[in-house]
Amino acid sequence: MRAIKTNIIVLFSLLACIAQAQLKYNDADINFENLLYVRAAKQYETIVQKGDDSQHVLERLGDCYFLNTDMENAAKWYGQLFSKYEKVLEPKYAFRYVHSLKGIGNYKLAKAIMKIYSQKRDMSEYEVAQLKNNDEALDELLNRQPQFYISNLAINTPVADFGPMYYKDKIVFSSSRDSLRFETSVYEWNKQPYLDFFMADTNDLGSDLAEVVQFSEILNTRYHEAVAAFIPEGNKIYFTRNNYSNQNLGRDGEGTNHLKMYTSQLQGGEWTAATEVSFNSEEYSVGQPALSPDGQFLFFVSDMPGSIGNTDIFMVEIYKDGSFSQPKNLGPTINTSGREMFPYVTDEKLYFASDGHLGLGGLDVFESELGRNGFGTPNNLGKPLNSNRDDFAYIVNEASDRGYFSSNREGGKGDDDIYSFQRLEEACEQTVKGSVIRKANAQPIVNVNVELFSVDGTSLGKTATDPYGAFSFDVVLDCEAEYNIKINKQGFLPNEKAFGTTTEKDFINTVPLEITKELNKLIVRENGVLKIKIDNIYFDLNKADIRPDAAQELNKIVEVMKEYPKMVIKIEAHTDSRGSDRYNETLSDKRAKATGNYIISQGIESNRLESAIGYGEKVLLNQCGNGVRCTNEEHDVNRRSEFIIVKME
Incomplete structure (x- = not known):
């Protein structure tokens, strides 16, 4: 610029x-x-x-x-x-x-x-x-995947060319290239001619311009004309010009010549003399018009009272008689303490230039989605459309994702240049994170090995959980795709979970997993009955006290029950046939209840023990009943405690 x-x-x-x-x-x-x-x-x-x-x-x-x-x-x-x-x-x-x-x-x-x-x-x-x-937002912007292919146009000159706008099947833009009519009219600031409107043809792809001619000798004056907007029918124009009338520049009380917005009608193939819009003023600037696609709303830039920053984007409704509503500031979602300029409006979005929102330097182009409650948070369009210089005056045909914008970036032909662009289809990418907890107590587990797989089984990455049980992958995932996460840790059972990505761009999938202590080997099914199987527990002769070696085995029962917090068991204690039937039944019952009390003492709720009963020698596993001669080993088979699973979820 x-x-x-x-x-x-x-x-x-x-x-x-x-x-x-x-x-x-x-x-x-x-x-x-x-x-x-x-x-x-x-x-x-x-x-x-x-x-x-x-x-x-x-x-x-x-x-x-x-x-x-x-x-x-x-x-x-x-x-x-x-x-x-x-x-x-x-x-x-x-x-x-x-x-x-x-x-x-x-x-x-x-x-x-x-x-x-x-x-x-x-x-x-x-x-x-x-x-x-x-820091993070700027780094993300600098590293964002490019969405545009841009090209400098052949019509650009060493002087200013900017502000393209669609007009029927052509493009109208502003330029300080010398016109035939005012070839001696020079702007003293930089010894270049003043800005005028020019018109160019587009090619079949709408990506380049050619055959540049003056747009209108009536509208072009000896001062600046720039940034036009046309109603859908093409027979009415709004544009920016110096405050100019009767061959003179109008000035405010401090001698400043502000900018104003003018309008003109096309009649008989000629544009009529331009007239001011009603909300112009000698005390502030108004310009850079943009029309909604239906022509009912006019957007513009001004520093009028009520502005949030240096320049804001405002809107008025155009009534059927051609008059306007009171200007309305688009508010702090769009406008900042900096400069918001060059609006362009489609059915779905507002595009504008700003140096107040986070950008790459100078003016950057932003887009804002139109929702029920107005325009949403602006999104920087990123490199290469935006640069570290001024990038502005963006217009687009959203059906083809082609359009034009202006920039004074390095590598151009001079001052401001007009560029064409093709907006590329944005890749739909997602990421995944998750957590691993122990099923028994919902506590996070550290150093769990986590591996991500594609649907065909290809490993995409490995990581491990942190002290909070959390994990994440830097791997970029495709949208609408299936993946699988597998976890393992020594002493625990491996587990896995499949998940599918959505259609939402930049979505972070969250996958929670549970891991279980490797205790399922203790859970067995015998003769159709589900049990917790541990080594035999032993008691001293004629006693029911829990010995340390017995406690070590019973702790396995406790651990299994903690791993499965809804498990309910019943305890059965059995003896061999040696001794009287009544004595064996009484002793085994004491031992069953002592076993149950120990399990409860280790933190298992009492209601999770359905019963603890001693059966003596009533349920023998072999032929070694009363009066039958058996070896000690054969009798030992019948001496046992059983932990039968009544309920398990």
Whole structure:
């Protein structure tokens, strides 16, 4: 953005930034206030060379270059300003320094300045994302997958070409290329011709322009005309022009020539003389019109009272008689303390340029979804459509995802250039995270091995759970695809869980898994009965006390029951046939109940023991009943405690 477009873009926003001149810098300050930044910069640099590096001079030096988009010199002088006066600077200088640094690609230092101001300053009066500590957000933006293929157009010239707009099957744009009619009309700021409207043909793909001609000799004047919008029928235009009438520029009380919005009708193949819209003013600027697809709402840019920042996007309803509703600010979701400009509206979205929302430097293009409650949070369209310079005036045919935008980025043909773009179908990508807990007590398990598989069994990545039982994969997942996660850990049973991704872009799938202690080998089925099988527990002769070796085996029962918190068991104690029947039954019953009491003492609820009964020698497993001669080993088979599972979920 060199001087010619700065009149259109900067004039909206810079007037409020002009400080009171100090007499000792009178000539330089006068040139600065008259927007003659190149001349003023030389004068301020001479002052610095003479030893005066006061805050006022360094601020003005940085501003001269910043406002003329010379970001390298702006960063240089703002850097010196910050090194001496950081503690007393207004937030706008942090904002401009950050933009200057981004403009030369120094994102590391830009993030540092953002961090300083987010932590040390009250930013309530200057709310822009560029001054918030957005390290992660900026890194994500810098690393985002490109969505656009862009191309510089053949019609561009070494001077300003920008602001394309659809008009029937053609494109109308603004340019400072010299016209035949006003070939001697020169803008004193940069010795380039004033902006006029031109029209070009599109090719079959709608990606390039050719056959450039003047749009209208009636609408083009000796001053600036730029940024047009047309009603759907194509026979009415809204556009931006200097406050101009009767061959003279209109000025406010301070001598400033603001921008105004004008409209004209197409009659008999010719455009009528332009007339102002009703909400223009001598005291503020109005311009950069955009129409809703149905032509019922007019969007525009202004610094009128009620603005949130330097320039905001407003909207009016166009009534059937051609009059307008009161202008309505689009609000803080869209507008910031910075500059919001160049709106373009489709049935689904608002596109606009901003330097207040987090961006790559200069103006960036954003899109905002239209919902029931208005426009949603703006999304930066990322590289390569956005750059570290000014990117703006985006228009698109959403059916083909083709369109045009303007930029003054490096590598162009001169000042501002018009670029075509093809928006690529955005890849639908997702990620996955999860957690592993122990089924018995819902406690997280650390160092569980976790492996991610595709539906065909290909391993996509391995990781392990952290102390909180959590895991995640950096692997990018396809949308609408099937995956499987498998877990294992020594001493636990392996487990797995399948999941499917959705159609939502950038969605994070959450997969919870449970893991169970490797105790199922103790759960067996004998003769159709489910039991917990442990080694025999032994008691001292004629006693029912739980010995340490018995407790060690019974702890396995406790662990199984804790792993399966809804398990209910019953305990049966049996003896061999040696001794009297009554004695054996009484002793076994004592031992069964002692066993049950021990299990309860280890934290198992009593209602999970259905019963604990001793059966003596009533249920022998072999022929060794009363009067039968058997070996000790054969009798031992009948001496047992059984833990029968009554319920298990």
